Amino acid sequence: MTQSPTLSxxxxxxxxTTGAGLLxxxxxxxxxxxxxxxxxxxxxKLTYRVQRSISDRAALAPEFGAGQMSAHFRTNGNTMPSSSxxxxxxxxxxxxxxLVIDGLVAAPLQLSLADLQAAPKRTQxxxxxxxxxxxxxxxxxxxxLGTLLKSAQLRPQARYLVFHCxxxxxATPYYESIDLIDGFHPQTILAWGLNDAMLPVGNGAPxxxxxxxxxxxxxxxxxxxxxxxxxxxxxxxxxxxxxEDHIDYExxxxx
Amino acid sequence: MNASTELKGGDLVARHRLSTxxxxxxxxxxxxxxxxxxLMIFNAHPHLYWGNYGTNYWAPGTIFYDRPxxxxxxxxxxxxxxxxxxxxxxxxxxxxxxFEAFPGWMTLPGSYSLAIARRWHLFxxxxxxxxxxxxxxxxLLNRHLSGDLAPTKAELAPxxxxxxxxxxARLRFPTGAAALHHNxxxxxxxxxxxxxxxxxxxxSGLSLSPxxxxxxxxxxxxxxxxxxxxxxxxxxxxxIVAFIVVHLVMVVLAGPFNEIRSMITGKFRLPRExxxxxxxxxxxxx
Numbered sequence: 001m002t003q004s005p006t007l008s009x010x011x012x013x014x015x016x017t018t019g020a021g022l023l024x025x026x027x028x029x030x031x032x033x034x035x036x037x038x039x040x041x042x043x044x045k046l047t048y049r050v051q052r053s054i055s056d057r058a059a060l061a062p063e064f065g066a067g068q069m070s071a072h073f074r075t076n077g078n079t080m081p082s083s084s085x086x087x088x089x090x091x092x093x094x095x096x097x098x099l100v101i102d103g104l105v106a107a108p109l110q111l112s113l114a115d116l117q118a119a120p121k122r123t124q125x126x127x128x129x130x131x132x133x134x135x136x137x138x139x140x141x142x143x144x145l146g147t148l149l150k151s152a153q154l155r156p157q158a159r160y161l162v163f164h165c166x167x168x169x170x171a172t173p174y175y176e177s178i179d180l181i182d183g184f185h186p187q188t189i190l191a192w193g194l195n196d197a198m199l200p201v202g203n204g205a206p207x208x209x210x211x212x213x214x215x216x217x218x219x220x221x222x223x224x225x226x227x228x229x230x231x232x233x234x235x236x237x238x239x240x241x242x243x244e245d246h247i248d249y250e251x252x253x254x255x
Numbered sequence: 256m257n258a259s260t261e262l263k264g265g266d267l268v269a270r271h272r273l274s275t276x277x278x279x280x281x282x283x284x285x286x287x288x289x290x291x292x293x294l295m296i297f298n299a300h301p302h303l304y305w306g307n308y309g310t311n312y313w314a315p316g317t318i319f320y321d322r323p324x325x326x327x328x329x330x331x332x333x334x335x336x337x338x339x340x341x342x343x344x345x346x347x348x349x350x351x352x353x354f355e356a357f358p359g360w361m362t363l364p365g366s367y368s369l370a371i372a373r374r375w376h377l378f379x380x381x382x383x384x385x386x387x388x389x390x391x392x393x394x395l396l397n398r399h400l401s402g403d404l405a406p407t408k409a410e411l412a413p414x415x416x417x418x419x420x421x422x423x424a425r426l427r428f429p430t431g432a433a434a435l436h437h438n439x440x441x442x443x444x445x446x447x448x449x450x451x452x453x454x455x456x457x458x459s460g461l462s463l464s465p466x467x468x469x470x471x472x473x474x475x476x477x478x479x480x481x482x483x484x485x486x487x488x489x490x491x492x493x494x495i496v497a498f499i500v501v502h503l504v505m506v507v508l509a510g511p512f513n514e515i516r517s518m519i520t521g522k523f524r525l526p527r528e529x530x531x532x533x534x535x536x537x538x539x540x541x
Binding site (some may be wrong): 037055059070074129139212213215243249250254 | 312368377466
């Protein structure tokens, strides 16, 4: 019991530093091993299930007052689709552009921007919650997706809605998907207006999805086509969205 | 309590309960995965704001700018930490490159991946939260909270707290039977971690989730906005880091062998009473 405290201090500090170093470099190797990723993914499934079970699936995302809006709604990701088709539509002010709703529907739809603007609309001031951590509050105006789905008459097998977009990452067009509970949620709209003006190109003109209880990457911009499907297995690489397939962001994107 | 009055320095006594020891070592690991993955998540947007929103975005020629109160920026080889109006040159440490506000040796994983960091963070969040909830419930039932950690009225007297601070500053720690119980500074810091920092971390973390703020809108009211909640989350993490640093320093100063043993086996050897004439530097720690 008369050991030198100096020695034991040094031992402990050296030990702790070495241990921390090993732990950190070990973590990286561990992080890439399939069994660890499998374990971490199980936590992800738990988070998903618990969140869905404790939250009312009809709960509304918080809405804000006009005085609480971001002075400017920033753009992010793709801000100008590169296809010649899109350039053509943009130069014509989208007068010949049509939204297609097809897949597992009894009555496929083709709707012009004028049709969408003439339909019953909803305006909501909501928070855009980016997975990276930034937040912007904007005022969105658009058509509730549920009313369009009712007109298109979803078939009983339909379980998901896939949004096919005009913008690309490399050669891959952007795509996203949601389930029918979010599809028929009253705040889920196809927005053609932002902050009392037409939706700017940088924010997804002519039409973007707002699915307010999920993260930013779910808010697909430049929506061209909505496809009702029974499974996401054949969409992209099977995880339901571009970022989900390419860098493993979560599909349900609730947290 | 009566038994402890007969104890003296040098006695080997039972100090930490099994539940405390299990919880301690589980979290000694978990907290580093949470901090490492959290710093990587911060790297995705190394700016903090107050209020409902903040994007660090401004277009050239416009005046729109959600000014962060804290940010780590990078420009070529130069890294800068700005807090309010204070600029700190952190070249080589913070802001090493665009996605390395915090450098790779601090983050989990070590190179930029927001998706993988989120997997670690949200997995170990469960490992942090569920055992914490069980431990708190258990500590209520076995009177760890009320008996071992709750300060007495006498201990909360400013004079007593001041005395303990002075004694700690002079590195004169309790000896003999007095070392069996937590002193007031320990009680305050452990209670702060258990009942203030961890709950604040959980609630501010949940406030970042659009699914959770739809389900529990009071979260945004509590923190006055998602951007504020992210700031609170970061500040609370910093307080936990400060706690860990002080905690480790105190373990080393108080005699690491005895302290670490007491957290593994539960057995603690009470420090011997000081001979007032013996200079502090020659005093055996154990």
